[in-house]
Amino acid sequence: RGFGAIGLIYPTDGGLYVQAGIFTANSEDTGNTIDSFFNEDEYFTTVEIGWSGLARLPVPIAARGPMDQNNVHLTLWHKDAQPNAPVLNQPEAQGVAFNANFMYGPNTMWFVRGGASDGWITQSALSAGIGYRPPSASADLFGIAGGWTDPANDNLRDQFTFETFYRYQLTPNLAITPDLQVVMNPSLNPTIDSQLILGLRLRATF
Numbered sequence: 434r435g436f437g438a439i440g441l442i443y444p445t446d447g448g449l450y451v452q453a454g455i456f457t458a459n460s461e462d463t464g465n466t467i468d469s470f471f472n473e474d475e476y477f478t479t480v481e482i483g484w485s486g487l488a489r490l491p492v493p494i495a496a497r498g499p500m501d502q503n504n505v506h507l508t509l510w511h512k513d514a515q516p517n518a519p520v521l522n523q524p525e526a527q528g529v530a531f532n533a534n535f536m537y538g539p540n541t542m543w544f545v546r547g548g549a550s551d552g553w554i555t556q557s558a559l560s561a562g563i564g565y566r567p568p569s570a571s572a573d574l575f576g577i578a579g580g581w582t583d584p585a586n587d588n589l590r591d592q593f594t595f596e597t598f599y600r601y602q603l604t605p606n607l608a609i610t611p612d613l614q615v616v617m618n619p620s621l622n623p624t625i626d627s628q629l630i631l632g633l634r635l636r637a638t639f
Contacts, residue, residue: 443489453481487504555584555585577595
C-alpha cells in the first residue's frame, strides 16, 4: 500500500530467482503515497532469494505468490525509523523471513514459514500447515495449521494458535467456509488461558 518498485531476475535457466524492492514506509489504505516516496527518506526495503516452480511459466509476477505451488525463499527486510508516524513514533526495524511450500502428490500442499525481527512488534514467529483438495470435489479446500508467536515486549507471553477450515464450493460462483480457531495464551489478553473463535465466510463472484 506504499508507492515503490520491485525488480526480479532469474540468474540461471532453472527456478532460482533474486528480487529486491523499495517502497515508502508511509503506506496508506487509501490515497496516493508517491509524494511520500520522493519527499520523505523513510523506506521499506527487501532482498529475497529463492526458487520458484513458476519461474519459466507465462504467469504474471503479481499473480505468482498465491499460485506458486512449489516455492522456497529467504527474505531480508529493513524499515527506516518513522519519527512522525501518525500512530506512534516507530523505530527502525529489520528482520529475516523464510517460506517453503511444496505439493505432496496432486492434491496436498504443505508449508512452513517464519521469521525473526529486531525493532518490530513481533520478535519471532513460526507456522506450519497443510491444504488438501478432495479429488471428488477439486474446488473444495480443507486446511489445518498451527503457529507460534513471540512478542518483542517481554511483558507479553508467547502465543500459540491453531486453525482449521473447510471451503465448500456450492456453485461455480458461491463458496462458504466454516472456520475454527483456538488461541492458547493470547498475548494481548493475559487474563485468560485460551480463546475459541468460530467463523463463517461467504464468498460470491460475479
